[in-house]
Amino acid sequence: MEYNHRETEQKWQRFWDENQTYRTDISPNKPKYYVLDMFPYPSGAGLHVGHPLGYIASDIVSRYKRLKGFNVLHPMGFDSFGLPAEQYAIQTGQHPAVTTEQNIARYIEQLKNIGFSYDWSREVRTSDPAYYKWTQWIFMELFRSWYNKDTDRAEPIETLLEKFATNGTTDVNAVCDEDTPTFTAAEWNAMSKRESYEITLKYRLTYLADAVVNWCPALGTVLANDEVKDGVSERGGYPVEQKLMRQWMMRITAYADRLLTGLDTIDWSESLKEQQRNWIGKSVGASVKFPLVKEERRKGGEEERNLDAVSPSSFIEVFTTRVDTIYGVTFMVLAPEHELVPQLTTPEQRAAVEAYVNAAKMRSERDRMADTKTVSGVFTGSYCINPLSGEKVPIWLADYVLAGYGTGAVMAVPSGDQRDWTFATHFGLPIVQILDTQKDLDKQADNTKEGHYINSGIINGMTYQEATQTLIAWLEERGLGKGKVNYRMRDAVFSRQRYWGEPVPVYFKADPDGKVLPYLIDESDLPLELPAVDKYLPTETGEPPLGRAEGWRYHPKGKANTSPSPETGEGRGEGYEYELSTMPGWAGSSWYWYRYMDPKNETSFASKESINYWRNVDLYIGGTEHATGHLLYSRFWNKFLKDRGYVPEEEPFKKLINQGMIQGRSNFVYRVKGTGVEGTAPVFVSQSLLDGRDVTPLHVDVNIVENDVLDVDAFQRSRPDLAEGATFELDGDKYIVGAEVEKMSKSKFNVVNPDMIVEKYGADVLRLYEMFLGPLEQAKPWNTNGIDGTFRFIRKFWRLFYGENSDGSDKWLVTDEEPTPAELKILHKTIKKTQDDIENYSFNTTVSAFMVCVNELTALKCHKRAILQDLVLILSPFAPHITEELWAALGNEPGTVSKASFPTFNPAYLVEDAFDYPIQINGKVRTTISFAIDRAASDIEKEVLANEVVQKWLEGKQPKKIVVVPKRIVNVVV
């Protein structure tokens, strides 16, 4: 009987479910191993064959580690808040919870079909109130914390209040808002409760701020930078504009340095770490103040040129990484959006400046970035003073300076910076050499740090190091500047003007003087559940969808609710207004790996016991698209939770692997141009007969193509719109289709559903084939064609155990005979290869080793239990169903293959007594000769030289040299 994959696989999947085979509990006497997949967003389209790639790899590692004696935590859940469900709700009125539930059910069914060893009792869903209760709680903890730069960690807000009460702001070294006032202890203690509370809001790790955000009018929501691609929303592709809005922010910048240095402690790919480093964008330099020229201020005339009113005072502040080049500054460049521009513009220059600023506004960010060749800029008419040289420096505007980075102003040093050089050359501004080593300044800038300074006042003759130190000290002494570290990374916007997300556990209360401030709801009121709304759109007044929830107001327990609505003044006694925005997509995914440790806990996000046992993720597998989003935010929250003593590890994901994307392989049919239109019958030509004919390629469903041969009948049946009355020009009796690698997508008719593969070939075959396709981290196209190889392998493997009696019934072939050395060698070579390859995540080569093993055992007609039982075990991580079946057939307790031990590799079986040496003449192999392993090199030399083939190549000459590498090669140099 042939192996029946359908019956067997379903049987074991049911068994595992019913017996909770993969249920995991804490067992302190076993080492732990935590294998995590990036949990999916359950989309309506279901899984395609590309999705499970990483899940299969992680499942193999999980099963392998179990056999190796580890207690393995391997859970799965769903990142179930998100835009598509909300978009669907807007269109259909269907509550997102309903569609999400349906999609999850389908995902679970598909996942269970593939035989993953997840502990499903630990499943989490971010949209479940029992889950997001703790997302909200973490938000509250962030609100209740500040970042102490002295201890370099987050602390409860109470430690800040103590400092204020005893010493005011003197001892406080915190990450906080720019406009935070300084005060004494006495001043602090004299403040009203409201005043002091308002001050603490500037220190908390989550805070309200007016932020320029990516506002997407079509989606009615704010998007994170990484959700915007090329000026349109990543999901949906709608236009996005910049808008100033009051938003909840996360002070992730407080952690910038730790996020950077932590990268050195984790085992992630270099490219991924580099992406995070670039995103954080640390640069070390100095900020310098350039005072504005006083005479300019005087003769400015009446028109708003009162520079004394300019905030904060009369200077331009720049950030530079090359303060040593300050004597080379010949002009100043501001971003067109810089706040001082209106005040700095002289009446003569006003028209030109306004034209330039407007033109810059019109150009999209994209245009400005794409166009780096054109030089543009305009002079404001004003000057500032170089604080070092005392020279007058003209102030220009140019759009190569970005408002959002540094201070939005640059001190231009054309001799050292290429952009400044280009600008100076274009506008005829002077270029001053400042280092004796700079050369070819008439052709380009030279950014060298070598040599000694010239034309440079107090640093003349110094080297780079000396000059930098001297200048920073000089500037700090005079309050004109200081050493500064600048980061590209900004604080993260945490608000979304949408419905399907976690409500923010905050309400607003107006104080007697009318000032409205945010307050946390009481912890006992968590979870703050999403209210029902009539529509999932913003309100008519532009409020987020939660503004539609009727009577949704906060009523603190045991307190009078007397605050009127801050907007309307109405609603006295009806409770307080809630925050109406919801949390972003990354909130729920920034801590989920902890919830798996203790998913049902109602008193904390996970028990201390479980967290201290499982600690962090040993292996994390997922896509590279989360490089700067999820993976950065998760590290941020993890560090915060560690600071506050809730978790023990600084980094959440020790080892991370990015699985490569599985691309689609599209198939095409070719319709002759001019046919199939206006009632004419279409003519399709086989790809093999094209030969330059004028045709239109059309996508054809890959599921009706086999080995690039089209099932013509199926094509005509499934696409009557295309193939009605068509004629086909065949190559022999075959229509050969064309092929191209594209993204896997419905519109390209190249989606392959894993369910179909499982039905036809079995889950074990799907698992083996996905691994066999190539290295895990590499992107590769899916081509169902090759799957026959792994299908045959499984059946060949089965035939080592079962044959057929003459009446057609099953014949059990396994015997208890003693294995031969040759059989043991095959087995142990495969054991070694399997464990080495799994430890190196090289799954494709493991599958090939299994094939070799089964081929060799088949050739030897080996049916011995002593060999096959171990082979079942080492194959079980890859093909759990068939091995579970055979494990039971071998007489083991059913369902226990995952609870056995990985066979021990015994090198003794691999010892060879002879080696076939390739014999090279001048580096080319001419023959091979077998020598005993312990044969002396001099003996080998002699025998090689005596060899007939070697003699022939020597042509009677004496060899120059003979290289003998034991157990490798012999090379005779003539």
Place this chain on the structure above:
RNA sequence: GCCGGGAUGGCGGAAUAGGUAGACGCGCAGGACUUAAAAUCCUGUGGGCCGUAAAGCCCGUACGGGUUCGAUUCCCGUUCCCGGUACCA
């Protein structure tokens, strides 16, 4: 532009402390079994040359150099492809 990764048969890919390039699989070709097909099994399969055959020779890991007894592997330069990105002061 910069950063990271890559380029090996018709195809997916193997082999790097430098040591027989093309494991394994697909596809293809031929054969066995079968009334036939499917399934299965066997043989061959980088290109070229020479041969009836056996055997043998030459070329070959994107391209051009180099180091070495020996290079897919190391070094220098070039081209192309994929991913990322920031005009970052």
